[in-house]
Amino acid sequence: MGFADDHLIPLVDEGLGNSAYLLDLGDGRALAVDASRDLRALHAAARRRGLTVAYAADTHLHADFLSGAVQLAHDHGATVLASATGRRAFPHRGLVDGDEVDLGGLTLRALATPGHTDEHLSYLLLDGDQQLGVFTGGSLIVDSAARTDLLGADRTEELARAQYRSLHRLVALPDATAVWPTHGAGSFCSAPPGAERTTTIAAQKHTNPLLAAPDEDTFVQRLMASLGSCPAYFDLLTEHNRRGPALLVGTPPLPALNATQVKDLLANGSQVVDARPAAEFAAGHIPGAISIPLREQFATWLGWLLPDTAPLVFVTGAGQDLEEIVWQAYKIGYERLAGHLAGGMPAWLEAGGAQATTAFASADQTPDGPYLDVRQEAEYAAGHVPGALHVELGDLADHTDGIPAGAVVACGHGERAMTAASLLERAGHTGVTVLNGGPAEYAAAHGTRLDATEGGER
Missing domain, CATH: 3.40.250.10 (Rhodanese-like domain)
Structure with missing residues (x-):
């Protein structure tokens, strides 16, 4: 078959910051890449085109979501494609570097690209000798590379060096080759996040600051310096994905x-x-x-x-x-x-149940007391209220004893701050006020200016 751009359907999970892909193979069959266990969008896209998923490829053992590959094997009879070195405990076709899969006109070639994980594969899509695009998963992503610390701090540098070699292998592909990453803006697997979700090899040669590093040591230093915090549940899912998630029949109930x-x-x-x-x-x-x-x-x-x-x-x-x-x-x-x-x-x-309330106020109604900023480190560095106490929301439950009484709790808009206030209240704090807004509104209302340093939002 010939390849057209509309044969590839990106399926973006804005919350996790990830993209799955559904590739229409032109004969009623499809390839799914890095599909999540939440297959609602993928199933809807397949139905619209009358497609059955014949192949479900995973680039790596995901830490941020459960894979939908096992479910696709059950629902569609899909062949699961994955690294042979991942020790997956369910039926799949294990691939090593250079292995090819005939998709029926197109070919998928496995490229070993360790770094984000040990067993990471990228998948190069070929139409004859033409290299159309590469599914890079958590290797080369838009203007960055995925984080290398998920297998433990003791392996972060080793994997960062592997990531260096993997990225340079990928950018040796022809300039016109499309790059289709899994991780993107908003993903805590990316380091740091970017705004775009797909790119080309040529664009990355010009805009990716990691690829501009003059040598491997500089690359490693830059990548490791960009690693922020990540959710606690990441520690659990790699093994769940290795074993294979339980099969589901429809939407599980919520009684x-x-x-x-x-x-x-x-x-x-x-x-x-x-x-x-x-x-x-x-x-x-x-x-x-x-x-x-x-x-x-x-x-x-x-x-x-x-x-x-x-x-x-x-x-x-x-x-x-x-x-x-x-x-x-x-x-x-x-x-x-x-x-x-x-x-x-x-x-x-x-039914007589007890009720608690929390003060939720606009910037001009908040007191001048202690200000607790619960945003991510990069957001805080980009601009914060002078004198603010900074504790990321993900770390707050372990630091509630050090939060002063009567604090104004703030994030960028108010949602995370309300979550933080609920954690503080559960720990026994009273009198907290949640800012309905962000630091710029607070600074303007209280006659001060933000302290801005390097960084960006996450």
């Missing part, structure tokens, strides 16, 4: 629970996640609940702040999508979902 059932669950170690918008949580919530508003980043903060071992009860507001909660949780391996509070907070209050 309706009455107030009495919720109280019983809480008494026996369950945790409450309040998925309503920050303002609704502030107006009234179950004491001890953790605020994680249902938005694109829901899975990231669920996996960063809560264990996967405790049953989870969800509080939702009018019109919120329960199915979205389920898939956000399941795609990162959180399957102990006890249910949702039927009727929401009105039902809880009607």
Whole structure:
């Protein structure tokens, strides 16, 4: 078959910052690359084109989401393609460097590109001798390379050096070769994130600062200096993906629970996640609940702040999508979902349940007291309120004792700050105020200017 750009369908998960790809092979079959366990968008795209997924390729053992390859093998009869050195414990076709897969007119060639992980493969797509594009997964990404510290601090430099060699192997491809990475803007696997999701070899030669490094040592220094924090659940998923996620039939249920059932669950170690918008949580919530508003980043903060071992009860507001909660949780391996509070907070209050509130104020209504900034390090470096105490949200639960009383808790808009306030309140803090806004609004309202240094938002 001839290749046209519309044969490749990117499937972007804005919350995790990742892209999967569905390649229409032109004969009713398709190749999926780095598909997530949440296959709703992929299935919809396949249905629109009348496609059956014949191949499901994974570039590496993902740490930030559960792979959908095993599910695609079950649902579509897909052949799973993956590195032979990944020790995957489920049926797959193991590939090593140089192996080729005949896709029926197109060819997929495996390229060993270790760095992000040991067993990382990139996949070069060929039409005869023409090198059309390369699925680079967590190797070469737009204007950067994926992080190399996920296998432990003791291996970070070793893998960074492997990443150097892998990137230089990839940029030896023809300039016109398209580059289709998995990790992109918003992904905590990328270092640092960029705005674009696809690129070309030629563009990366000109714009990727890591490739501008004059030697391997400089490359390693730059890459390692760009590594920020990442969610705690990353430590769990590599092994889950090696074993293969459990198969699912449809959307798993999220049972309706009455107030009495919720109280019983809480008494026996369950945790409450309040998925309503920050303002609704502030107006009234179950004491001890953790605020994680249902938005694109829901899975990231669920996996960063809560264990996967405790049953989870969800509080939702009018019109919120329960199915979205389920898939956000399941795609990162959180399957102990006890249910949702039927009727929401009105039902809880009607049954005599206790309620807590949190101050949520605009910048001109916040006090001049201590200011706690819970954004990522790169965001803080880009501009912060003078004298701010900085603790990243992901680290806050371990540092609540050092937070001063009556603090104004802030992030970029208010969602993460409300999550932080809920963690502080659960630890016994009272009198915190959440800033409904960001540091620029606070500085303007309080007659100061931001301290800006190097960095960018994450």
